[in-house]
Amino acid sequence: xxxxxxxxxxxxxxxxxxxxxxxxxxxxxxxxxxxxxxxxxxxxxxxxxxxxxxxxxxxxxxxxxxxxxxxxxxxxxxxxxxxxxxxxxxxxxxxxxxxxxxxxxxxxxxxxxxxxxxxxxxxxxxxxxxxxxxxxxxxxxxxxxxxxxxxxxxxxxxxxxxxxxxxxxxxxxxxxxxxxxxxxxxxxxxxxxxxxxxxxxxxxxxxxxxxxxxxxxxxxxxxxxxxxxxxxxxxxxxxxxxxxxxxxxxxxxxxxxxxxxxxxxxxxxxxxxxxxxxxxxxxxxxxxxxxxxxxxxxxxxxxxxxxxxxxxxxxxx
Amino acid sequence: xxxxxxxxxxxxxxxxxxxxxxxxxxxxxxxxxxxxxxxxxxxxxxxxxxxxxxxxxxxxxxxxxxxxxxxxxxxxxxxxxxxxxxxxxxxxxxxxxxxxxxxxxxxxxxxxxxxxxxxxxxxxxxxxxxxxxxxxxxxxxxxxxxxxxxxxxxxxxxxxxxxxxxxxxxxxxxxxxxxxxxxxxxxxxxxxxxxxxxxxxxxxxxxxxxxxxxxxxxxxxxxxxxxxxxxxxxxxxxxxxxxxxxxxxxxxxxxxxxxxxxxxxxxxxxxxxxxxxxxxxxxxxxxxxxxxxxxxxxxxxxxxxxxxxxxxxxxxx
Numbered sequence: 001x002x003x004x005x006x007x008x009x010x011x012x013x014x015x016x017x018x019x020x021x022x023x024x025x026x027x028x029x030x031x032x033x034x035x036x037x038x039x040x041x042x043x044x045x046x047x048x049x050x051x052x053x054x055x056x057x058x059x060x061x062x063x064x065x066x067x068x069x070x071x072x073x074x075x076x077x078x079x080x081x082x083x084x085x086x087x088x089x090x091x092x093x094x095x096x097x098x099x100x101x102x103x104x105x106x107x108x109x110x111x112x113x114x115x116x117x118x119x120x121x122x123x124x125x126x127x128x129x130x131x132x133x134x135x136x137x138x139x140x141x142x143x144x145x146x147x148x149x150x151x152x153x154x155x156x157x158x159x160x161x162x163x164x165x166x167x168x169x170x171x172x173x174x175x176x177x178x179x180x181x182x183x184x185x186x187x188x189x190x191x192x193x194x195x196x197x198x199x200x201x202x203x204x205x206x207x208x209x210x211x212x213x214x215x216x217x218x219x220x221x222x223x224x225x226x227x228x229x230x231x232x233x234x235x236x237x238x239x240x241x242x243x244x245x246x247x248x249x250x251x252x253x254x255x256x257x258x259x260x261x262x263x264x265x266x267x268x269x270x271x272x273x274x275x276x277x278x279x280x281x282x283x284x285x286x287x288x289x290x291x292x293x294x295x296x297x298x299x300x301x302x303x304x305x306x307x308x309x310x311x312x313x314x315x316x317x
Numbered sequence: 318x319x320x321x322x323x324x325x326x327x328x329x330x331x332x333x334x335x336x337x338x339x340x341x342x343x344x345x346x347x348x349x350x351x352x353x354x355x356x357x358x359x360x361x362x363x364x365x366x367x368x369x370x371x372x373x374x375x376x377x378x379x380x381x382x383x384x385x386x387x388x389x390x391x392x393x394x395x396x397x398x399x400x401x402x403x404x405x406x407x408x409x410x411x412x413x414x415x416x417x418x419x420x421x422x423x424x425x426x427x428x429x430x431x432x433x434x435x436x437x438x439x440x441x442x443x444x445x446x447x448x449x450x451x452x453x454x455x456x457x458x459x460x461x462x463x464x465x466x467x468x469x470x471x472x473x474x475x476x477x478x479x480x481x482x483x484x485x486x487x488x489x490x491x492x493x494x495x496x497x498x499x500x501x502x503x504x505x506x507x508x509x510x511x512x513x514x515x516x517x518x519x520x521x522x523x524x525x526x527x528x529x530x531x532x533x534x535x536x537x538x539x540x541x542x543x544x545x546x547x548x549x550x551x552x553x554x555x556x557x558x559x560x561x562x563x564x565x566x567x568x569x570x571x572x573x574x575x576x577x578x579x580x581x582x583x584x585x586x587x588x589x590x591x592x593x594x595x596x597x598x599x600x601x602x603x604x605x606x607x608x609x610x611x612x613x614x615x616x617x618x619x620x621x622x623x624x625x626x627x628x629x630x631x632x633x634x
């Protein structure tokens with residue numbers, strides 16, 4: 001197969017779906033983007049198919065990263081997409097719309113894969129990807145290979161429990177890292193604090209920026225402007241992620257932590273340094289080799305990683 | 318090399334050092350055992366060398382499992398051996414006493430390796446070993462290969478934080494699983510509860526059994542006889558291990574959890590079932606394939622696993 005044949009990488013997020021045509025050298029040659037439909041899986045699949053077709057060139061395969069739990073081609077749960085409540089055999093159902101091999105992965109797994117083939121983690125042996133967004137996602141490279149576990153569900157660092165009996169998480173359990181550090185949870189806490197009489201500029205910034213939600217941009221601006229409540233909530237988020245990452249380092253003895261997602265792009269190495277500092281006290285052994293960096297591909301990490309999955313499938317098919 | 322050539326496997330525990338001569342089919346052909354010296358590393362190394370020599374046949378290699386953090390042949394910390402406070406290059410120093418290739422691993426890593434080559438985990442792709450003893454140790458098989466991380470330090474499930482700000486652990490941090498479920502920590506809590514006026518048969522059983530400590534046997538008997546305080550402490554230990562194992566399952570998407578250590582041998586599948594039940598509420602996805610079993614090699618897991626490390630070194634040398 002010619003290495004110039006293009007693969008479509010699809011990054012499904014809570015707000016947008018981004019698609020890119022990616023060559024074998026991981027360059028993105030064409031892009032398309034749409035709002036993520038809120039009407040459920042059929043609308044999402046239709047939009048993916050339209051975006052891929054809008055790119056003109058027919059790809060040899062499609063790779064899709066989705067913000068949920070995936071199991072061998074099926075999407076089990078997608079907590080952060082509206083009206084997507086059932087299990088969906090995405091590979092089959094997208095295959096009826098686009099007749100090429102289709103690969104599926106979790107968005108954070110796929111984002112880290114992008115960083116590992118072409119970004120901040122190239123050639124590194126043991127890597128944790130920590131993806132900060134609506135939820136907290138994770139991905140792993142172990143012994144120099146992507147690791148996705150027995151069913152493809154590995155990487156859920158957001159649902160490691162750091163405070164047993166702690167805050168209620170959007171997954172229904174208590175004390176998960178995501179309950180303190182996921183944007184959806186943080187918005188819930190911010191809303192409750194405002195209801196209780198605290199003041200914050202977060203919601204005013206949201207309206208000024210004409211965002212429907214407390215996005216990374218809204219958080220970054222509130223933190224930048226010294227909003228006290230945003231600062232407190234963000235401190236707790238970082239502290240909690242430090243505990244979770246420290247626990248993972250004790251379990252897996254890693255070389256590198258790559259932090260991705262919108263906030264990583266906006267805050268850069270400041271964010272990586274803060275998580276490194278929050279992690280250090282929890283590490284059983286000082287590990288001077290362990291590095292913390294932010295994603296270098298930014299928004300493209302998901303597209304490039306998803307295309308890598310698609311290409312691997314096309315090559316092995 | 319003939320497969321009949323024997324390798325010595327050495328399992329260094331807080332109480333005893335056990336040595337066995339192991340053939341390529343993982344059978345143990347000769348054994349020796351001594352109390353673990355309390356005078357520090359030189360005494361421990363002398364005892365290992367004497368035990369190996371006492372077996373008669375000269376092994377082609379020696380593998381050693383030690384209850385501490387190991388890093389490429391060096392022992393970094395050994396919190397549960399008396400008067401061992403410094404870093405020791407065990408491979409070099411034991412090599413001056415026994416002139417064959419010497420391999421070193423963490424005791425729980427090595428115990429799981431034994432189970433994986435010849436016990437409860439043969440052929441399983443993604444496995445967590447949970448070793449309950451003076452501390453809480455762990456080992457990992459990932460994608461069908463032993464996983465020890467970038468420096469050989471992986472597996473420290475006992476030092477995953479499950480209750481941030483919780484009980485003080487013997488490692489100096491707070492809220493680690495070991496702070497609730499390691500025997501050394503449990504003894505500390507039991508002692509404090511007795512000082513505060515609670516009653517328990519734990520210490521009377523210890524004296525009756527002529528043990529110097531609250532061993533697995535003492536705990537198993539107290540639980541069996543319905544001692545209320547032992548039951549409460551053990552319930553908390555199981556609950557905490559359930560949180561830690563649930564977090565690891567969410568992170569690594571495993572097939573099997575093997576539980577080892579003295580208590581596993583004494584309680585059998587009851588212990589595995591209790592940990593499974595305690596883990597289930599924390600799992601992000603129900604995983605009907607995930608199994609929980611106790612070690613089938615028992616005390617021999619460490620010896621067989623250590624010998625496997627030694628044999629791998631001899632074969633690759």
